[in-house]
Amino acid sequence: MAIEIPSIPLGQWIEGGLDWLTTEYSGVTRGISRVTQTGIDGLNDALFWLPPWALLLIIVGLCWWVSSHRLAIGAALGMALIWNLDLWDPMIETLTLVVIATLVAVVIAMPVGIAAALSERLYRTIMPVLDFMQTMPAFVYLIPAIPFFGIGSVSAIFATVIFSMPPAIRFTTLGIRQVPVDLIEAADAYGATRRQKLLKVQLPLSLPTVMAGINQTIMLALSMVVIAAMIGADGLGSEVWRAIQRLRPGDGFEAGIAVVILAMLLDRVTQSLRKGRKA
Amino acid sequence: MNENRNVKIRVRNLSKVFGSQPKKALELRDQGHKRPEILDKTGQTLGLSNIDFDVYEGELLVIMGLSGSGKSTLIRCLNRLIEPTEGEIVIDDEDIPQLDDKALLECRRRHFSMVFQNFALFPHRTVQQNAEFGLEIRGVEPAERADIAQKALKQVGLDGWEDAYPNQLSGGMQQRVGLARALANDSTVLLMDEAFSALDPLIRGDMQQELLELQHRMQKTTVFITHDLDEALNIGDRIILLKDGEIVQIGTPEEILTNPADEYVKRFIEGVDMSKILTAEHAMRPVRATAREDDGPRTTLRKMSEHGLDSIYVTSRDRTLLGLVQVDALEQAAHQGKEHIRELMVQDFRTVGPEEPLHNLFAMFSEKSFPIAVVDAEKRLQGVVVKGAVLDELAQAGEK
Numbered sequence: 004m005a006i007e008i009p010s011i012p013l014g015q016w017i018e019g020g021l022d023w024l025t026t027e028y029s030g031v032t033r034g035i036s037r038v039t040q041t042g043i044d045g046l047n048d049a050l051f052w053l054p055p056w057a058l059l060l061i062i063v064g065l066c067w068w069v070s071s072h073r074l075a076i077g078a079a080l081g082m083a084l085i086w087n088l089d090l091w092d093p094m095i096e097t098l099t100l101v102v103i104a105t106l107v108a109v110v111i112a113m114p115v116g117i118a119a120a121l122s123e124r125l126y127r128t129i130m131p132v133l134d135f136m137q138t139m140p141a142f143v144y145l146i147p148a149i150p151f152f153g154i155g156s157v158s159a160i161f162a163t164v165i166f167s168m169p170p171a172i173r174f175t176t177l178g179i180r181q182v183p184v185d186l187i188e189a190a191d192a193y194g195a196t197r198r199q200k201l202l203k204v205q206l207p208l209s210l211p212t213v214m215a216g217i218n219q220t221i222m223l224a225l226s227m228v229v230i231a232a233m234i235g236a237d238g239l240g241s242e243v244w245r246a247i248q249r250l251r252p253g254d255g256f257e258a259g260i261a262v263v264i265l266a267m268l269l270d271r272v273t274q275s276l277r278k279g280r281k282a
Numbered sequence: 283m284n285e286n287r288n289v290k291i292r293v294r295n296l297s298k299v300f301g302s303q304p305k306k307a308l309e310l311r312d313q314g315h316k317r318p319e320i321l322d323k324t325g326q327t328l329g330l331s332n333i334d335f336d337v338y339e340g341e342l343l344v345i346m347g348l349s350g351s352g353k354s355t356l357i358r359c360l361n362r363l364i365e366p367t368e369g370e371i372v373i374d375d376e377d378i379p380q381l382d383d384k385a386l387l388e389c390r391r392r393h394f395s396m397v398f399q400n401f402a403l404f405p406h407r408t409v410q411q412n413a414e415f416g417l418e419i420r421g422v423e424p425a426e427r428a429d430i431a432q433k434a435l436k437q438v439g440l441d442g443w444e445d446a447y448p449n450q451l452s453g454g455m456q457q458r459v460g461l462a463r464a465l466a467n468d469s470t471v472l473l474m475d476e477a478f479s480a481l482d483p484l485i486r487g488d489m490q491q492e493l494l495e496l497q498h499r500m501q502k503t504t505v506f507i508t509h510d511l512d513e514a515l516n517i518g519d520r521i522i523l524l525k526d527g528e529i530v531q532i533g534t535p536e537e538i539l540t541n542p543a544d545e546y547v548k549r550f551i552e553g554v555d556m557s558k559i560l561t562a563e564h565a566m567r568p569v570r571a572t573a574r575e576d577d578g579p580r581t582t583l584r585k586m587s588e589h590g591l592d593s594i595y596v597t598s599r600d601r602t603l604l605g606l607v608q609v610d611a612l613e614q615a616a617h618q619g620k621e622h623i624r625e626l627m628v629q630d631f632r633t634v635g636p637e638e639p640l641h642n643l644f645a646m647f648s649e650k651s652f653p654i655a656v657v658d659a660e661k662r663l664q665g666v667v668v669k670g671a672v673l674d675e676l677a678q679a680g681e682k
Contacts, residue, residue, distance in 0.1 A: 189402040191363055193416040193467065194391035203418070207406045 025150045032151045039103070039157045046099045055091050059083070066268070070275035077271075081264035090239065090261045097238035097265065100156060100228040104163040105221050112168050112220070113213075116175025117201070126176065133169040141166050141227055145234045159231030167223035174216020178209025214277035221269050229262055239265070287338040290471065290503045291360065296333040296369030298355055298527075301326030304367045317526050329355045330527045333369070337471070340501040342494075346514040347524035353507045356524065357475050360505065361394040362386055373471070391420050395464035399476035401456045403448040409435065409459050410444035416467030427466075434466035435459075437496065454485035465496075472504040478513065490517050511550065515539070516670065523547055562643060563636040566656045566665035572597045575604055575624045579616040582607065582623055593652055596627055601662045603655055606631050633657050636664060643667060 025032070050058065059082045067075035085094050119126045144165050148158035182205050190200045206213075232240030239258045246255030299307040307326035310319070317328045330352045337343050347353045358364040360371060362378055371378040373393055381389055395416060403412050411418075413434050417427035435441055438458040448456055457477060464472055474493075478486045494517055497504060508514055514521050515535045523530040523538065523546075531543035542548040570589045573582045573596045586594050586609060593608045605627030615626055631652040634643065638656075646654055653666035 183402075185398055185400055185402040186404060188363055189396070189398060189404075189415075190419075192361055192390065192394065192396040192473075193419050193463075194387045194389075195419050196387060199419055203415075204404065208404075 021147050021150065036152045036157045039107075039152075039160055042103050043099055043156050043160070046102060047096060050095045050099065051092070055086050058095075059086070062268070066272060069272055074271050074275070078268055081268060085261045085264060088257050088261065090242065090258060093237065093239045093242050093258070094261055094265060097225070097228055097240065097262070100159055100163065100231075100236060100238060101221060101224045101265075101269070104160050104167060104224045104228065105217070107160065108164045108168040108220050108224065109171055109217055111164070112171035112216075113175055116172040116213075116216075117179060117206075119172065120176040120179035120205075129172070133172060136165055137169045141230055142233070145231065149234055154235040156236050158234050159228055159236030162231055162234075163224050163227040166227045167220045170219035170223065171213075171216045174219065175209065175213050178212030178216075179205050181212070182208045211277055214273065218270065218273040218277060221273055222266065225262070225266050225269065287341070289336045290339045290373065291337040291505075292370070292372040293333055293335050293337075293360075294370040294372075296356075296359060296371065297331050297367050298329040298352075298359060298364065299326050299367045300329050308368065328527055330359065330366075333527075333529055335522055335529065335532060337503060337505060339503055341519040342497050342504045342506060342517055344506045344508060344514040344518035344521045345524060346508055346511065346518075346521055348509055350526075351524040352527040353509075353524050354475060355527075357473055357505060357507050360471075360473060361390050361396065391416070391467075391469075393470045394473055395467040395469040395471070396473040396475065397457070397460045397464050397477040399479050401448070401453075401460045401480070403456055403459055403463075405448055407447075408444065409440060409446050409448065409451070409462075412448065412459050413462040413466045415463055416469075420467075430468070431462070431466045434462040437465060438462045438492070452485075453481050454489065457481060457489065461493075465500075470503060472502050474504060474506040476507050476509070479508065479510065486513075493517060523550065561636060561640060562634050562638040562654070562656050562667055563664075565640060565643070565667045565671040566636070567668065567671060568665055569595065569663060572601075572663065573607065573623060574599070575622065575627075577623055578621055579612045579623055579626070583609070583612050583616060586612075595655060595663060595666070596623065597663050603633065603657050603661050603663045605629055606652060606655075631655060633661075634667075635659070 053061075059079065062082060063075045063079045066078040085091060115129065119129050141162070144162035145158070148161045152158040152161055186204055186208070187200065190204045195203065228236060228238060229240035229243065232238065232244040235241075239262050242258035243255050243262075246252070246258065297308060297311070301307065301324070303324060303326055306324050307320050307328055310323060311328060311331055315323070317331075320326060320328050333356065345353050345356060355364055359366045360378070362381075366379050369379065373389070376385075376389060378386070378389060404415065407415070410428070410431055413431035414427045417430060422430070432441070432444065435444060438461050440455065440458050440462060443451070443455070448459060451459065457480075460477070478489050481489060490513060493504075496502070497517075506517065518535055520532065520534055521538055522532045523543075525546050531538055531547050533541070538547065542550075571585050571591065571594060573585065573594050575596050575598060577596075582594060586592075591609075593606055595606050596604045598604055606629070607623050607626045608628070611626045611628075612623065615623070620626075631654070632646045633655045634646075634657075636656055636658065643654060653668045655666055656664045658664055
């Protein structure tokens with residue numbers, strides 16, 4: 004006779020908790036939703052207001068400025084291809100989501116990362132949380148996002164921020180912690196306050212590492228906003244999603260290639276920023 | 283030489299225990315236990331124990347010890363980069379261990395500038411911005427601090443390098459930036475933590491020389507940490523010898539060499555007995571230039587400036603020593619159009635025979651700054667001994 008061990012109702016507990024959060028904090032979520040939606044709409048409008056060729060020139064110019072003519076030529080060809088494939092509008096929508104999600108993630112991550120670098124206790128509390136955030140399959144975040152913020156771009160931003168934030172926190176903490184102790188000692192010896200130490204020594208010296216973290220965050224954000232098409236986010240992801248539903252591999256690959264181009268551009272530009280502009 | 287000098291920093295009964303139960307360690311110490319036993323029994327490291335000393339205004343005090351002697355801990359206790367466990371450190375009536383955070387910052391800004399072994403320059407700042415750091419922290423206006431920093435950089439011979447970054451400079455130059463950063467701050471005390479130890483020997487000698495000149499000019503109270511006996515003897519007005527967190531001896535270089543306090547010091551400066559064996563001949567250097575009694579003042583002056591001398595010995599044709607002339611007397615004579623230097627000669631220098639034991643020479647230096655003339659039985663000039671050479675010779679002998 005088999006002994007029946009009742010399974011722990013972990014799923015039920017989590018659902019109960021989420022339900023409670025949804026009803027108790029509906030005002031908060033609605034507020035966040037409205038602000039985020041305004042941000043998305045504003046940035047979308049601005050980018051759509053520019054004619055594609057103008058935006059293309061701006062992007063090429065930016066690439067040239069931060070890096071080299073090679074990146075600029077690559078950017079021009081890649082953007083032209085996206086335009087030609089008629090994927091310009093979804094590309095803009097994806098870019099908007101990535102930019103907003105990255106901004107939110109960095110704004111949260113920087114102070115948390117700095118605090119974790121300066122407090123051993125916070126550091127030990129926060130590291131397992133980051134592990135959890137990063138290893139939880141990304142799709143799972145999409146589910147609670149819907150009751151919180153409904154179907155659409157705001158939910159996509161929510162899930163994306165959670166998924167993409169950990170590297171920005173980690174790298175900020177790492178960057179500050181690896182500032183050589185003798186430099187900290189020098190700052191102390193000359194009577195620097197904690198604030199002066201942070202602003203004049205620790206942050207400037209950790210900047211390359213922090214930028215590496217932001218680069219990672221952007222890449223994760225891009226991958227997540229594509230997946231977020233499943234909960235109704237606009238952009239290249241929804242093109243892919245539609246291609247899946249209609250079984251049209253050609254369309255799917257076209258949108259996929261556009262994602263790759265966008266990813267490479269974002270990566271190269273932020274990498275160049277990290278290394279400092281060409282001397 | 284120190285009786286009537288003002289005390290700048292008074293350190294009394296200073297102890298430092300590394301570990302979580304300092305009281306226990308100090309109790310054991312008071313019962314007469316030593317560092318290794320305390321470590322065995324409590325797991326606490328007795329870094330410094332009952333340190334008493336004064337730093338006089340304007341002196342260059344060297345704290346010397348081997349690694350683990352506690353010298354780095356000691357210098358860091360002075361500005362509380364390391365918190366002392368007990369004791370007094372009084373600077374201008376302020377007891378540093380008692381200061382609250384705000385007063386401590388103020389005290390560090392006003393009193394202490396530090397130069398570090400590995401330079402500790404800020405790699406993201408230019409040479410100029412590094413030199414300005416202390417002033418910037420204190421909130422000095424940009425124009426004013428740029429001005430002060432430039433002067434400091436000039437003092438250490440780095441004008442023209444303001445816009446370079448530290449990684450573009452050699453080790454010696456980087457440490458000059460470190461020194462400029464400290465000088466620009468114009469604090470009352472300069473702390474130098476093994477400041478020249480990371481430099482190669484030639485550069486190091488130069489830096490020591492320059493520090494001495496700077497110190498001579500500015501009379502800046504300086505506490506200098508080193509593990510190197512040569513360095514300590516070369517630059518120190520006084521030397522504190524530290525061993526296992528305790529002071530073994532305090533004294534001038536001469537006192538320490540001639541009168542070591544115990545076996546430890548003796549072993550440290552093993553050359554101490556050598557001072558009785560070593561004679562003036564060992565430390566003697568060939569005379570770079572001499573003058574003849576019938577030379578004119580102008581010829582002599584030119585000869586002196588060629589060789590960088592302030593005074594010159596006058597000899598006859600067979601090198602018999604006749605006297606000494608000084609540069610100011612010569613200049614005056616040149617103005618007045620005198621023909622011979624014979625009448626300008628002075629006799630108040632010291633002469634010794636080649637067999638004179640070195641330790642007898644110490645006392646002679648404290649009287650006059652002229653080099654000591656070494657002459658043979660016929661009063662013929664064999665060579666000269668300068669102050670540094672005596673100490674060098676002893677120190678080198680000590681290393682063998």
